[in-house]
Amino acid sequence: MPFLAVTLAVAAGLVLSWLLRRIVLRLNRKRPELQATSRVARRPLQLALCLIGVRAALELTAGSETWHAAVDHLLLIALIGALAWLAVAVLLIIEAVVLTRHSVDVADNRRARRLRTQMILARRIAVALVVVLAVGSVMLTFPAIQALGAGLLASAGVISIVAGLAAQTSLVNVFAGMQLAFTDAIRVDDVVVVQKEWGRIEEITLTYVVVHVWDDRRLILPSTYFTTTPFENWTRRQSEVMGTVEFDLDWRAPVEEMRSELRRVLAGTDLWDERVGVLQITDATGGFVRVRILVSAADSAALFDLRCLIREAMIAYLQQGHPEALPHQRWEQAAPDAGSSVQRKAPLRGLGSPTAAGARPPADPHESQLFTGSIEAVERSRAFTGPGDDVFEDRDRHLASRN
Template sequence: MTQHFVSTLFAIRSYFTWLPAPVVSVLMLAVVGFLGFYCGNVVTSLALRMPGTRSAALIRTIVAALRRPTRAMVMLIAMRAALPAATGFSFESEENIKLFLMFVLILTFGFSAIIVFRIMTEAYLNKLSTREQSDDIMIRTHQTQIRVLRRLIEILVGIVTVASALMLFPSVKQYGISLFASAGAASLVVGLSARGLLTNLIAGVQIAITQPIRMEDLIIINGDWCWVEEINATYVVLRVWDWRRYIVPISYFLENKFENWTHNSAAIIGVVFLWLDYEAPMDKIREMLGEIIKTCPLWDGKVFDAQVADCNGQVMSIRIIASARNALQSWDLRCDIREKIIARMREECPEALPRTRFAMVPPAPGMDAWPSADMISPPIQRPPPGSYMGPGSPTPPSAGPSL
């Protein structure tokens, strides 16, 4: 078929012998390139009209993304096939044109391979994201692996493509051979200069395999809540709750410890602390908390409890634990519990609210305490002097509330 194509070009060329041979060769390559470009456009247009099945939709997406590369490749292939009929060029010029066309063709093919690979992985990721499960560890695992490995493969394909294209030229090929021959010192210099890049690239592969972090994992770094927004080949983008972004080298997550709140599951137990007075009726407060938690839609119904966790000279500490489906819902759930229990205690048992206790003593023996009892509201009812001298003495009259 190629021979017939070249023979046809020779026959057409014979009609233009009255023009200089170089001009005829240039015009012939230009016309062949235009026809190849037009044929590529026709092929892609027909492919875009495929019936609307799911597989055909993916093919149409790939064809739409490859319209320009496809037309360029068809044009380059046609010009490469027509080059033997371009006898108006010298042997050296013909070889240079041949190398240039092959160089551009290899680069275009490598670029097209990267586009196809990216579209297919994006289609798979979109398919995963359409699932109804909002906390599927497998989905986030696949997303992380695909995104990290995709970038590494794109880098690898790009390097191989550029290297293959450059190896067409004898001068570059000889340079590459001499570089490999002297790999002793050269590899040491390159390795030292690119140590950080290589470390992060290798760390990216380890992240994809061992999965210490995944896409949309909630981690704690520098005291901030962060979500893993992007995992690139050499760095990770973390989205902070206030919309800031941390750009962290990917090797950080293999060399430093950090908290991952969604490693196995997004469900988490939140803790609420209340500081109440010793007069607080714990049974009634537990009952109120039980009523409150049942009205909270963010509670997942698994874990709930309220206990006296600690106490000091002024108040006692009440620890309330409640589970939620994820950290964000846990935060909102804890805020909801605080607001509702404080409102209930203010209305139903205000004696549970914390108060400060103090005692007034005279500055010196024989002097009255300041401020005096009549200056305090409500007044303090003290027992008469000498009415209570210790155990065995008459019981003193009940005193009023003391502050």
């Protein structure tokens, strides 16, 4: 008798599950996204209805049996788990329906990305709460630990436990993740620069953030990084960005012709959003002139491609039409100075110098090349160039009289 009752209960649960799913889909037939996501809740719904039917059948047919209490306790624990599974599935369905109605595959998707980030984190928080409630409910089924289960389910108890655990380093990231979700600091698919790496926010969890770097690497950062460390968010308010292309060119660079070429390049590409497109000389020192081109694009990816396009087009334009504008290094060789030739110094001669008889020092003390350039130098030169001509004439007469 109990076996037959259990079989009928299981069959009734499966049929009721099928009917409920059909009714829900029929009422929401204008929402095709629900057709695909509803499969997530099929298994937990069937399990929950079957367990409810089995418990009712055993209560009616074997309520007085000795084994009924133990079996009913196991079925109750299984039912709690099935209901928790069903609640998680319902949360996944709600998340999928909401995200499908707010697609991020549009030009201006800032609001959709914000909603996506908040929905994902809210769903994860709700799943964590469902698990806590399920564990607490299971604990309440055991008389020996009912007090602990009641304390876990009580609101004050939950708040105190969460507050106590939040002081731990491992759970600080959980609160940081919640802060990121609801303060709008970053969103899924935001373009950021963190640790000198350019990439997009790929995933935001309660404990860490995944950044998809431009070269397909993944940078895993704790949630606290984005609440304690400065970083760049290029798409927080809007996706439109501006960027520069710079050239160091010769002073003969044709600025006006380059402006005309820039306008031609911008007009021929869809990467430019027509907001900003200017060419300016920002510096003219060190033998070069610095040409800066400022352009804008709809997003960072388009801006990168636009900058590369302008850089390539301008280089080709200058190489083909204005090679004189390319950077040059100039050297000038000064003409040789006639006064800089090396002159031989005259020997010093004095009264006691071992020179031949009749040899005389230069008449002009400047010829000695020892001291020149000022009156004081000439006077000092005379002190070192020996006696004058009259002394040498007297010496010559004296030598001639002796001979």
